[in-house]
Structures are given as C-alpha cells and as structure tokens.
Amino acid sequence: MRTQVVIIGAGPSGLLLSQLLHLSGVDCVVLERRSPDYVLSRIRAGVLEQGMVEMLKRAGVADRMHKEGLPHDGFAISVGETRLRIDLKGLTGGKRVMVYGQTEVTKDLMDAHVARDAQVVYEAENVTPLDFDGDSPRVTYEKDGVTHEIACDFICGCDGFHGVSRAAVPEGAITEYEKVYPFGWLGILSYVKPVDHELIYANHANGFALASMRSHTLSRYYIQVPAGTDVNKWTDDAIWDELKIRLGEEAAAKIETGPSIEKSVAPLRSFVAEPLRFGRMMLAGDAGHIVPPTGAKGLNLAASDIHYLSTALIEYYGEKSSAGIDNYSQHALARIWKAERFSWWMTTLLHQFPELGAFNARMQQAEMDYLASSHAAQVSLAENYVGLPF
Template structure:
C-alpha cells in the first residue's frame, strides 16, 4: 500500500490530524492497535480551550460540541480558608473554556471518518515505523495474521506514551525529561447533577479534590490518593464522604451522590521528549509529552501539536515547502514547555506534599493570598487556563 502520510494512533489527535489533512486533499492512512469500542471506552479529559474548539470547527466536527458543550466563564480555587473565583471571561477579554468530554470529541471525529470512508485500520499488531531517517519511510503492521506494509512520505506518531513511534527512535537521538509525582487522582463518574456550574479545585489538609462534569447530569470528581492505590479499595460512599470534606461545607451542602459508573486511578507525571521530529517521522500528543491533569492541558496540548503539524504538512504538499516541517518541533515545544510549567504550578499549589512539611503548606497559603489580592496574578492564571495562543 502507498499513501502520503501514515498516522499511528486513532485517538483524538490522530483522527483530528487525519480529518484536517483530508480536507486539504492530503492522503493518509490511520493505524490503531485497539478496537473502536475500546478507544471510545477511555474516560479522559473534558475541558477544551478555545483554540481546540476552533480546531474542531476547522475540521467540520463541532456541531454536537456547540449543541451539548458547556461554556465556562470561570473556575474556582479553594485552598485552606481562601476560596477564589477566577473570572476567565473578564480577565482575558472575553475568552472561556468549553466542557465537552474527550470521548465525545473522539466519537465526532470517528463519525466524520465513517461518513467519508476514511482509511482507518483498527486492531493492528506490531506496528513498526521504519526508514524514517531516509526519504522513503514505511510502516509495517500485522492484521488478520498477515504482515503488511505501507510506504509513505511521512509518519506521524499520535500513539501515546506507550506507543511504537517514540520507542522506534534511537536512544542517542532523543532527550527525555520527566517528573513523577508521589500521588494519583482517584476519579469517579456518576449520573448526578454537578455540585456547581463551574469547576472547583480544592486543596484540603487531606489532599486535593476536583469537582468537574461532563454534562448537566453527569459529574466527574477526583481526589488525591497515594501512588499505587487500588480504586476497588474505595467504596462509593467513602469517596463521596471524602469529597464533601475536601471541597468544603458550601459544596457538601449541595452535593448529590449516587452509584459510580466508572472508577479509576490516574498517576501524575510531567514528561517531555525532545525533539519531536526525527527525519520524516514527527511525534504529537502523548507520544511526545505528558502533563499532570491539574491544568486541563493534556488534550489541548495535543490539539496545538496537530495545529502546527497539519499546517506544516499542508504547506509541504500545497506549496512544496518544507519550512513548516523543519520548524514543527521548535514551535510545538515552545508551547509545550509553557503548558508544562503551568500544569506543574497548578499541581504544586493544589496538592498535599507531606514530605515537604509545613513550610510548603505556608507557601501554598501565601500563593493563594497573593492570587486573591493581585489582579495581575489572576490574569496570568486565566490566560494560561483558557490557553495560550498558537
């Protein structure tokens, strides 16, 4: 088989890239090791920056987003005795975020691919990028017991942290930066009304908590737990009780509780690989970087990668220029590191670090008091939360 671009990974970043390339007349094939049902079963992010919303509009998959998504003009921070609403819209000149689950984004992109008969090959095994340091890259994979090969001009690795793309890069060609946090997020999803119309981030003596949502009838909550916690060790009632403690009396009085439909623990890490381009293979999304979910940047950062990468490939085929491809890694990494900084800062402010002792608790308290008293500090937080420009 021959195509112009092979995309490895059919998550939201891979499918978004495929859709944008299709609209520009660039041929591509998407390879995915899992089934469509498995891809849709993954419970992930739900806060979209305006930049990502515009990307989905550009891709022609925003109809349901604008119908069912929930615009949020603010977000609340609760540290110790200080509760502060960050007025995103007012502080950023009219910008906001949109709550719309990653599962729904993926479903919209899948539907668009099905409607146009796009080449997406699911349940592939042993996907291997080859010869990407030459002018004739290719990808081999197994399907239905046979080894198959696709020759192409470029390979785009959108296959996540554990994918084949980054693993194919020689160790001496890549530098990896990583920070592992000593805790994770225990998440619960339940068909109950959200406790508030906006997200609430809280830092209690017992640990971090987040009140979020996927819709007006589907709520998503998180609490900080030690690394290695088994979600089965927490009953639904125990999670609800802890949420009421950590989110404070005002939230506890309004909180509806109910049975969980999903419980899981997500570890927290910061990770960046440099560079993101290796000859004719480029990495995007979680294949190249991971952020703690505290700042709601993971999916949005993948979207900005796809912005730069799609523009570069469209420029290559439309204008016969490799300038965008040559600059892809530098442009993407400049924005990635800013998002890494913001996510690290939010994580440092909102989580308990017992090993750092009472000094760290006083620093968190001082940071919150400064935020509460400084409009300039609030503007900086708001600008980062709604998303820095592409």
C-alpha cells in the same frame, strides 16, 4: 500500499490530524492497535481550550459540541480557607473554555471518518515505523494474520506515551525530561447533577479535590490519593464522604451522590521528549509529552501539536515548502514547555506534599493569598487556563 502520510494512533490527536489533512487534500492512513469500542471506552479530559474549539470547527466536527457542550466563563479555586472565583471571560477579554468530554470529541471524529469512508485500520498489530531517517519511510503492521506494508512520505506518531513511535527512535537521538509525582487522582463518574455550574479546584489538608462534569446530569469528581492506590479499596460512599470534606461545607451541602459508573486511579507525571521530529517521523500528543491533569492541558496540548503539524504538512504539499516541517519541533516545544510550567504550577499549588513539611504548606497559602489579592496574577492564571496562542 502507498499514501502520503501514515498516522499511528486513532485517538483524538491522530483522528483530528487525519481530518484536517483530508480537508486539504492530503492522503493519509490511520493505524490503531485497539478496537473502536476500546478507544471510545477511555475516560479522559473534558475541558477544551478556545483554540481547540476553533480547531474542531475548522475540522467540521463541532456541531454536536456546540449543541451539547457547556461553555464555562470561570472556575473556583481554594487553598485552605482562601477561596476565589477566576473570571476567565472577564480577565481574558471574552475568552472561555468548553466542557465536552474527550470521549465525545473522539466519537465526533470517528463519525466524520466513517462518513467519508476514511482509511482507518483498527486492531492493527505489531505496527512498526521503519526507514524514517531516510527519504522512503514505511510502516508495517499485521491484520488478521497477514503482514502489510505502507510506503509514505511522513509518519506521524500519535500513539500515546506507551506507543511504538517514540520507542522506535534510536537511543541517544532523544532526550527525555520527567517528573513523577508521589500521588494520583482517584476519579469517580456518576449520573448525578454537578455540585456547581463551574469547576471547583480545592486544596484541603486531606488532599486535592476537583468537582467537574461532563453534562448537566453526568458528574466527574477526583481526589488525591497516594501513588499505587488500589481503586477497589475505595467504596463509592467513602469517595463521596471524602469529597464532602475536601470541597468544603458550601459544596458538601449541595453535592448529590449516586452509584459510580466508572472508577479509576490515574498516576501523575510531567514528561517531555525532545526533539519531536526524527527525519520523516514526527511525534504529537502523549507520544511526546505528558502533563498532570491539574491544569486541563493534556488534550489541549495535543491539539496544539496537531495545529503545528497539520499546518506544516499542508504547507509541504500545497506550497512545496519544508519550512513548517523543519520548524515543527521547535514551535511545538515552545508551547509545550509553557503548558508544562502551568500544569506543574497548578499541581504544586493544589496538592498536599507532606514530605515537604510545614514550610511548603505555608508557601501554598501565601501563593493563594497573593493570587486572591493580585489582578495581574489572576490574569496570568486565566490566560494560561483558556489557552496560550498557537
């Protein structure tokens, strides 16, 4: 089989790339090692930057998002006794974010692929990118016990942190930068009314907490826990009690509790691989970088990769120019490192680091007090939160 682009990974980044290429007449095949149901079962981020909202509109998959998503003009943040509302819309000249779950984004993209009978191979085993350092790359995979091979012009690795794409790069050709945090997020999803119409980020003496949502009736909450925490050791009631403490008295008085429909512990790390291009294979999304979820940048950063990558491939086939491909890694990494900085800053401000002592705690409070007193600092936070330009 032959196609122009093979995309490894049918998460939101791989499917968004496939959809954008299709609309511009570029042929592609998507390979995914998991089943569609498994892909849709992943509980992930839910805050979309304005740039990603516009990308989904260009991809023709924004109708349900605009009907069911929740536009947010701001959010609350607190450290100790200092609490502040960040007016995103007012501080950025009208920009805002959209609360719409990653699962819903993936479903919309899947539905679009089914509607056009796109070539997506699920449960593709032993996917292997080959010969991407030359002019004739190819990808092999197994399906139902049969080995298949696809010849192509380019391979796009959108298969996540543990995927095969980055692992296929020869040792020494890639530099990895990583910071692993000594804690994780214990998340609970429940069919209860959100405690507030906007998100609440809180740094309490007991640790970080976040009150988020997926809809008017589905809430998502997180608390900071030590790395390696066993989720089974936390009952629903214990999580709700801890959230009431960390979110403060005002939120505790309004919070609705209920049985969990999903509980999990997510580790936190910052990670960047450089470069993102290796001959005719490019990495995008979690295959090339990870951010802690504190700044709501993971999915959005993958979308910005897809912006640069789709633009480059469309330019290559439409204008016979390789300029975009040649500059993909440089352009994507420039924005990636800015998002890494912001996510690291938010994580540093909002989590407890007992091992760093009392000085660090006072620095967090001083940082928060400065944020509360400085319009310029609030503008900086707001413009990063709604998303830097592509």
